[in-house]
Amino acid sequence: MLTERQLLILQVIVDDFIESAHPVGSRAISKKEHIPFSAATIRNEMADIEEQGYLEKTHSSSGRVPSEKGYRYYVDHLISPAGQTHKGNVISHMLKDGFFEFEQIVQMSAEVLSELTNYTSIILGPELFETKLKQVQLITLSAHTAVAILVTNTGHVEHRSFSIPAEVNPSDLERMVNILNTRLHDVPILKLQEIFNTEIAAMMKMYVEDFDRSYDYLKAAFLSDHPVKLYIGGKSNILRQPEFNDVDKIRSFFTMMDKEEEIISLLKHTDHGINVSIGKENEVDAIKDFSLITSSYQLGDGQLGTIALLGPMRMEYKKVISLLNIVSNEMTDALYMWYKNNE
Amino acid sequence: MLTERQLLILQVIVDDFIESAHPVGSRAISKKEHIPFSAATIRNEMADIEEQGYLEKTHSSSGRVPSEKGYRYYVDHLISPAGQTHKGNVISHMLKDGFFEFEQIVQMSAEVLSELTNYTSIILGPELFETKLKQVQLITLSAHTAVAILVTNTGHVEHRSFSIPAEVNPSDLERMVNILNTRLHDVPILKLQEIFNTEIAAMMKMYVEDFDRSYDYLKAAFLSDHPVKLYIGGKSNILRQPEFNDVDKIRSFFTMMDKEEEIISLLKHTDHGINVSIGKENEVDAIKDFSLITSSYQLGDGQLGTIALLGPMRMEYKKVISLLNIVSNEMTDALYMWYKNNE
DNA sequence: ATTAGCACTCGCTGCTAGAGAGTGCTAACA
DNA sequence: TGTTAGCACTCTCTAGCAGCGAGTGCTAAT
Structure with a gap:
């Protein structure tokens, strides 16, 4: 079990690493205003936290990096459900426009999502x-x-x-x-x-x-071909992430993104609500060091589509989750209106 | 002016470099069967050819690499118009299928072109x-x-x-x-x-x-938005080219490919026949170390569309040119049939 | 005119040393 | 007893240097 203070430290480390992409050292943590402990104390705590599997070192004398378990804990317990509703407005506006074509809207949502986050967005159309x-x-x-x-x-x-x-x-x-x-x-x-x-x-x-x-x-x-339609936004935005410094990583990422069926199978769960898969939790090997956050939107008649963001494990979970929440709700609302008109 | 022998050497160098992507040295050339001269002779010749601007060195003691001028000469004079018609059959078959939708065919042609060459293919729809x-x-x-x-x-x-x-x-x-x-x-x-x-x-x-x-x-x-439609095939195939070993290059390439207008302006010449732009001959800065090969296809009523392949300067010009020739002819034929039916 | 030979250049690889960032542990402190 | 200062240690990263290999340019011999 982690103590209060360890939780605080874990949170700081994950936050910091998500922002900087660099391993976080004890001194850096102790310098933050809301941390009144010395670097030495923090070192001791970090050793404990690591022992329990929430942190890792990249090498024996490096700072700490969240492990998958650490991210998981962070996502499950340390994220305050921040409501940055202002971000939703962009998409809300798009969707509230009286006339629209479903596909156009979906494609635009995908682009906007990717633009706002610098991750790759994937939207799965309703299951036919x-x-x-x-x-x-x-x-x-x-x-x-x-x-x-x-x-x-x-x-x-x-x-x-x-x-x-x-x-x-x-x-x-x-x-x-x-x-x-x-x-x-x-x-x-x-x-x-x-x-x-x-x-x-x-x-x-x-x-x-x-x-x-x-x-x-x-x-x-x-009898046309596609059973489900896939909308991908900002395949290249993700190149802005520092983890893509390796050419091989880029290659394998793009190779994977070309395989539509694989992506579809990845998203084809129809749980309601937000779902986060971190690293090896993903069933597809190719994204075993990515995180995938999915959310479902609903068509007027209750069918589900999936909307997702794919990025490095070091993902801005807080932002992404609230954003996906907003967007999927907006889409559900808009589609409900559309459906009612169409009935 | 280049002598016969210099032309032969130039050709060998360009061919070799296109294949290997490594600078070509005098010894390697002298070893080829159809080259009866010694390495030293070739060194002398190479120095002459370089002096006239057809070759470059990557550093003072490296082998030779074709310059833009060298590629240009190669394309203009050293390519035998090889007719590998068998490649055309793939696309020919696709197009000869009785019913088809223009866009589907174009998209497929783009994919196939890219797959056959490992470059990125771009097809510009008819100008509206x-x-x-x-x-x-x-x-x-x-x-x-x-x-x-x-x-x-x-x-x-x-x-x-x-x-x-x-x-x-x-x-x-x-x-x-x-x-x-x-x-x-x-x-x-x-x-x-x-x-x-x-x-x-x-x-x-x-x-x-x-x-x-x-x-x-x-x-x-x-009043919909797109005046011209753009079909891009195999954006990620080009990653197989060894010149894409540099992350920055990849980034700038993908960033450019996202700018539709720029690409359109690049292709919007309506010359008939094949056109090759090498390196800085391209008007857009972003592809100043790429080569772009364009060809035009014709709609039934005489309108032109453009079909292009974008790759490194070290491009398989011979193959690409004959391939583009075939494809654009096939497309023109197919579209003529379509047009006649539609009249 | 061609070629063999040789000195020279440059990139690449591997090695070493030093700096910097961080840790773990110990001992002192409140 | 929990916290902290101090210190030795570890590991990465960078710069510098040596040696190797591939290639060139030049000269002299054929």
């Missing part, structure tokens, strides 16, 4: 397995080309252009769209493929001449 | 000042929300969701869209803003009640 198709529209641009537009109940819009082979009859096309609209309304996106292959195929065969060609084209146009 | 609006569609999703869809003559589709304030009358909205469709057909995108502010405003005042609100919303929805 709850998302349902709301409406299908087909706009023909010419005799040979058309745009298919899919609108989901979350307000997400996707378009896809495709060319219409000469053999396909325009009236067939229209009939097909009607079929789609009737049958696919309120169908979960993830079940599209299945329904296409069974019911739709059957229905179409009845109504549409030259079934095969039309079917293939339409199917390709409608 | 020639692009004209073809059709406007408004799909209402609910009483309060709608999607505006703009289709251009290049087949580019843009959508924008916005909410409809309660005060706006649905029939007004419909009337507005009709007005837009009549008046804006074939209007260049760049003139949209202007026309909105004058003619459209005037016409709408006549037909539409509660003009002000409707107008603002529609305007905001229609």
Whole structure:
């Protein structure tokens, strides 16, 4: 167990190290105004704290650095839930703007988050397995080309252009769209493929001449690829962190950031509220000396998306946590409004 | 003037350096099979070549490295136009696929180009000042929300969701869209803003009640931000190049890549064919020790887009040039087909 | 004209010494 | 008994120096 004074010292060390990125020595601590103890006393305390695993040395005669356990304790017990609400205003303003497109807002939020923190921000769109198709529209641009537009109940819009082979009859096309609209309304996106292959195929065969060609084209146009959408902000902002002084670290970081699936799997927990993973607590090896802070936001219908900041273990937890709290709340609010309008 | 033999040596040096990234010494050159001269002879020649500015030393007793002038000469005169057509097939296949969306293809081309070369690829979409609006569609999703869809003559589709304030009358909205469709057909995108502010405003005042609100919303929805679209592939692939051993270089590179406008201005020449800018030949300071190779592709109606590869001066010019040639031709072909279908 | 030989230059590696920052321990102190 | 001053010790970091290797330029011989 740590004494009061040890907690104070631990807090000072973590705060200081988060700010400076340099190991913290006893003398430096004793110089702070709210620390009335001598360097020697602090040395003794530090040895105790280290013994309990909250601190580490980078080498035998260096100052102390928080261990993962130290960060964990700091995050769990030593952070006062400071409310710097002024930071939220930037994003609040963005989101309160009457009209908006979901994706644009998310992308901007990601950029702003990264800009405010100098870490890399990641936002995971709503998980599509709850998302349902709301409406299908087909706009023909010419005799040979058309745009298919899919609108989901979350307000997400996707378009896809495709060319219409000469053999396909325009009236067939229209009939097909009607079929789609009737049958696919309120169908979960993830079940599209299945329904296409069974019911739709059957229905179409009845109504549409030259079934095969039309079917293939339409199917390709409608079944797009991404199940979840990922928004990353400020991949390069993180280079401002002093821990990125090592070229290999940069390389491995960027290599990891290119692997979308890995990142998605990392964020795909749907707990409510803030979640902090420090160092090896992360399941993915590639970020075993990073910290990842995630928060969830909610769509109008209760679905969850994830919003996260990835940075060095020496992260400004206090700032980041309150910021993420604000942003996820703002997003939830804004999306609730949007959803109500859309209903 | 350089003699035959000096040209041969220059070529060997550039080739070798491009491959190895190490300064090339006289002994190494004399060892190559097709070089029957001794190291001493080569030293003499190298001194001459350096005197004429085609080579440099990194320090007084180092091997030689091509100067910018050397690269320039190499590119202009020493590259045999090798036709490695097999590389083109990858992209050819992608593009020949019957249906496609312009943006998807471009993005994929960018990725593939970068993957094949380990440089960063940049593709500039068609310049919109020639692009004209073809059709406007408004799909209402609910009483309060709608999607505006703009289709251009290049087949580019843009959508924008916005909410409809309660005060706006649905029939007004419909009337507005009709007005837009009549008046804006074939209007260049760049003139949209202007026309909105004058003619459209005037016409709408006549037909539409509660003009002000409707107008603002529609305007905001229609005048989107990006005049040209930029596709970047493999920003992090370039980290594989040995010249990126320096953290500062990496930082400045990524900082530059974040400035879209700068990159656009860099590529906004519309010469036909391949263009190589070496080192300080580039107008932007940030890439004064990079080489930029651009090529143009053509849209069906003659508009130009730009496709480029950005890498170290020590670039595999031969490979890159032939690759860019192939890709830009493939893209031009594919887009011509698309355009004909769309007409 | 070409080449072998040689002195010279420069970067790189490894070694050493000294300075600086920090620790742990001991002994003195309140 | 808890706190502190003092001191020896440890470790990193930097500068300086020597030796090696790769490469050059020049000279003299072929």
